Amino acid sequence: MLHTNPPHLKYTKEHEWVRDDGGGVFAVGITEFAAEQLGDITFVELPPVDAQVSQGAEVATVESVKAANDIYAPIGGVITAVNGELEEHPEIVNQSPYENGWFFKLEEVDAAELDELMDATHYEAFLKDQ
């Protein structure tokens, strides 16, 4: 299966992406590969706004027909927005993993943590080894 992972995003080995929205705001979601592996997504639990999270902390849950999975913060920061649409329509994550299917937004992030993440080319190489 060919995946189109946008080149301007950063990626984690846990198949999350981080997008720099400018002004110190970073959006987080799961990759097309992750959404496909999960299959039909049926439930998303989002973190509370204003929560302070550290890199690698469990921040959200995504459930599909098949299983429940935890989502970890790809970078630390403060949650400043969540995508409430997903509570009623979790299938958006399958339909639009990189756009309408974003999970939450972070601010006050650590630039060093951001640098640890993969770019699209590295992520695609990583996927090939899976």
Added chain:
Amino acid sequence: MRQTPLFEEHCARDGKIVDFHGWALPVQFKGIIEEHLYTRSRVSLFDCSHMGQFILRGAKAIRALESMVFNDMICLRVGRCRYTSILDVCGGIIDDIITMRLSESELFVVTNAMPYAKVSRILHRLCSAENVTDQTAKIDVQGPLSRSVLLQAGLDDIAPLKYFTVCRTQWKGQEIIVSRAGYTGELGYELYVPQELATPIWSELLSYPEVHPAGLGARDTLRIEMGYTLYGQDVDESHTTLEAGMGRFIDWDSEFNAKEFLLMQREMGRYKVRTGIRSATRRAPRTGYEVYCEGKPVGEVTSGCYGPSVGFGIGMAYIPVELSVPGTRLTAGPKEMEIETTAFPFYEHGTFRN
């Protein structure tokens, strides 16, 4: 992995193949939810050729089976199907099976994939059963339009079949068995056909625009919405048939190996019973989740999923009888999600008796 006669068909239709108790079977084609909802409104085909099929011949063989199942087999009328279980002496479920009286002298028995080795040994030794598994493909045709599709396909003999009845008929000159039964809660039929007929029938039925193939994933969510059990997950030898909630099917006038044990268990009344659970949200209880009552562990979830036709999380769990009354509030899983006990089925608009 063993392949069913329809394996190539599944690959050609991009079925996502998984290992189900040693069988290579499609878990989905287009997507579990889509296939689930399609089955509830139109017609889906399921390849169930992994299941075991046996023919018992003669009153002696049928009576022998009766010694290990919880209801009467001798009196099962020709053309009728009956759900029962092969039990051990302690009431544990060796397999849950469908029996069908094909003629005065023949009982057709359909068994599950997981306990197949053990069950085929028992049926061979106890009943000298003929094992026809390797010569037979099983195709389930399920959905409210299934009758009209089979009639269009020329299977006129199925028209009078009522729920849980069976007939022998012909498909292009070859004998097949059709029962009106299923695992989805919808009007449906199960076709038992010679292996070489599997692909021709499968392809012909899929040529009708209202028919789509469906995989094990949708089969699972459909059966959970109906509260039906999956052998090896919800029922097995570690649970008695009473614990599994099959008490209403037991014929206490019949004589069988586990009867005394089960009578005593019923008398004692202190056991865990398979109970329906639901969540208030889309979050689903999952297999293996511990169930808690006021923080104390009281049982375990054996199946659970998001119910596509009901819109919330559903499942089944073994919990103490006294907590099993509908409406009991409990929690489950590592995040102690809130659940409430409820009666089966979760989905109440099934067309299976129409």
